[in-house]
Amino acid sequence: MTKPGLAEGVVVVTGAAGGIGLAYAKAFAAQGRRVALCDRAERVATVAEEVGGIAAGLLGVVMDVSDEASVNAGFARIEAELGDVSVLVNNAALFVDLPFTKWRDIDVATWDRVMGVNLRGPFLCARRAVDGMERAGAGRIVNISSTTAHVGGHQRLHYAASKAGVIGFTRALAREVGGLGITVNTVAPGSTQSEGVRARYPAAVLEAAVAARAIPRAAVPEDLVGTVLFLASEAASFVTGQTIVVDGGHVFL
Numbered sequence: 001m002t003k004p005g006l007a008e009g010v011v012v013v014t015g016a017a018g019g020i021g022l023a024y025a026k027a028f029a030a031q032g033r034r035v036a037l038c039d040r041a042e043r044v045a046t047v048a049e050e051v052g053g054i055a056a057g058l059l060g061v062v063m064d065v066s067d068e069a070s071v072n073a074g075f076a077r078i079e080a081e082l083g084d085v086s087v088l089v090n091n092a093a094l095f096v097d098l099p100f101t102k103w104r105d106i107d108v109a110t111w112d113r114v115m116g117v118n119l120r121g122p123f124l125c126a127r128r129a130v131d132g133m134e135r136a137g138a139g140r141i142v143n144i145s146s147t148t149a150h151v152g153g154h155q156r157l158h159y160a161a162s163k164a165g166v167i168g169f170t171r172a173l174a175r176e177v178g179g180l181g182i183t184v185n186t187v188a189p190g191s192t193q194s195e196g197v198r199a200r201y202p203a204a205v206l207e208a209a210v211a212a213r214a215i216p217r218a219a220v221p222e223d224l225v226g227t228v229l230f231l232a233s234e235a236a237s238f239v240t241g242q243t244i245v246v247d248g249g250h251v252f253l
């Protein structure tokens with residue numbers, strides 16, 4: 001049997017019920033890809049329908065990325081209804097919903113919940129996605145970190161630590177799966193005006209982010225899409241273990 005290549009495989013985007021994840025999912029769909037939009041939010045099924053639905057190869061899957069059984073069940077459904085996965089975008093995170101908390105006031109349960117979603121989530125999804133990538137003979141894993149990992153996040157110690165962890169996870173996994181034709185990279189966005197950010201962040205914070213950039217304008221989810229599409233493409237086949245900052249020129253690695 002001919003192996004489906006990278007471009008024919010299914011794309012999984014986690015945290016795709018809205019915000020930046022939905023922008024990634026729409027961009028892959030526009031390329032004619034079959035896309036599984038996964039989110040713990042039940043509205044993901046409706047969102048997938050709005051983008052085109054199963055007739056267009058788009059499936060909404062309710063999945064809690066921090067929960068092993070939920071991830072395994074979600075991937076089993078994706079494989080049964082859409083086929084083997086060749087691209088995974090690990091975008092789901094506790095981010096907008098996470099209150100700002102002084103570091104000593106972060107309780108252990110919240111710390112563990114952040115690590116569970118933001119770090120265990122990418123691990124569980126990658127572990128399951130690699131099954132299909134091995135069968136396809138190629139794969140791309142794109143993990144979403146944050147420039148918070150580089151500059152520190154005010155009153156978000158758990159979030160910053162989890163997003164720095166994503167970078168180490170990327171490097172270590174890249175070394176283990178490179179021989180299988182699978183690349184693993186990180187995109188680190190700067191402050192980006194997703195609908196959640198626009199609704200919850202004070203204007204002064206958003207303005208300060210703009211002022212700190214070489215390109216002094218607000219970032220929108222679509223600013224991140226090109227880099228994710230590139231890393232998921234054949235053109236990026238020799239790029240792995242890397243972190244690409246997409247922030248209009250604030251953090252220079």
Ligand SMILES: NC(=O)c1ccc[n+]([C@@H]2O[C@H](COP(=O)([O-])OP(=O)(O)OC[C@H]3O[C@@H](n4cnc5c(N)ncnc54)[C@H](O)[C@@H]3O)[C@@H](O)[C@H]2O)c1
Pocket residue numbers: 014015016017018019020021038039040041063064065066090091092093094095096097117144145146147148188189190191192193194196197
């Ligand atoms: N917007 C920014 O300024 C910014 C900056 C840097 C990095 N990021 C990162 O980009 C990604 C998307 O950001 P956003 O602004 O759209 O955030 P968001 O908080 O609006 O979206 C996160 C999505 O993940 C989903 N999610 C949360 N927990 C989940 C779980 N356990 N299982 C499955 N889905 C779950 C949420 O329902 C939501 O749809 C996140 O990884 C975030 O950390 C965002």
